[in-house]
Amino acid sequence: MRKRLIQIFGFLISSLGWLFVLCTMAMDFWRITQLGGQGGSFIIKVAWYWSNLWKDCFTDSTAVTNCRDFPVLWSVTPFVQGVRGLLMCGLTLGFFGVVFCFVGMECTYIGGADKTKDKLLFAGAVFHFAGGVSDIAAYCLYINRIARTTFAASLGPGVLRYDLGPPIFLGLVGTFFIFLGAVLYAVTVCRVIVPESNAVYAYGGGTYMIPRSRGRTLYTGYYRPTGRYGSYLGSGRTSSSNISKLSQTTPTKISERDAFV
Template sequence: MRKRLIQIFGFLISSLGWLFVLCTMAMDYWRITQLGGQGGSFIIKVAWYWSNLWKDCFTDSTAVTNCRDFPVLWSVTYYVQGTRGLLMCGLALGFFGVTLCFVGMECTYIGGGETIKDKLLFSGATSLVTDLESYGSAPFQFSVTSAFSRYDLGPPIFLGLVGAFLIMFGAVLYAVTVCRRKMSHFSTVGKYL
């Protein structure tokens, strides 16, 4: 019973993390900078420049926003291309990892016997951990390049990093349930030798 609860909790945590990372692809304000807002005038003129993976935008103090979509792939800077690619690959592979973990859970009736389910669960958990490289390095790559310029880091970068840590925690919970069973199996075999 405890193994099932740990696996269900791991599934919910890793699925929530995958959803967080999925949401970061569509969110605005990956990097933000503020222009103006200083001087002795009683009218404060401020403008914000912000961008995400798909467009650059400029919002003035009257809340009028002008956006320019990135026209073609090769006209985008290298870190935006890399971030897009890492996130898309990580999301696709993470979907398969979550699916393998769902099939391998003890409470599902698909996937075969206990040993096959344990193998599916362990392979799904290792897939999620290896996909963590894509999840974690994509916002990090974008944030490092933004840090060298005069940009502030936006909320999607932090949401993606939180999602990556949730995925890692869920994968560790999966692996603990499988490893605990394997260790108890080895200890009972050792008694009889």
């Protein structure tokens, strides 16, 4: 029950994170700057310049917005094209991660045996993590570009100093949710990640080993408690065969009652 609740919580958290990332691709004000606002006593003129992944826009104090769409794909600014590509790759990986995790969850009745479902869930967690890395790389690339322009000592003519907009912060929060969901998935299938190791216990001269496979026990080595009781060598089928041979070669005594009958 606890495993099922953790998986459901991870599914909700990761899905919410991917929803945030998807929304940021369609949102405006990835970067924004303001000019004016301190004019004369009677008329205050303000202008806002803002951009997203698809266009550059200008809004004046009368709420009139003029936009210029970015040109075709191969002539877009390189860093904008890189951010687009990284976000699309992350969303693609996230789609496969959501499908694998949904099939591999314990509360769903598809996916096969428990071991197969655990492997699917682990694969989905890996897809979530890879998609989150791709998304956070996209946001960091955009932030680095804005920061380099904002904190530059001198700028050329016509270059504005922009600030970061709300979509960047929303995307970072969504990426954090994606990583958290991937960690919750991985915690529930940690036995698949780290298989059971062999445990060795020694008592006197004997050795006991626990194999990796379930349902089987392996006894290896030899056990010699004292020389008084002889020795025991081997394990499994070899020991049983030796005992059977010994019983065949050992003469049996017939009691007087059996001989009389």
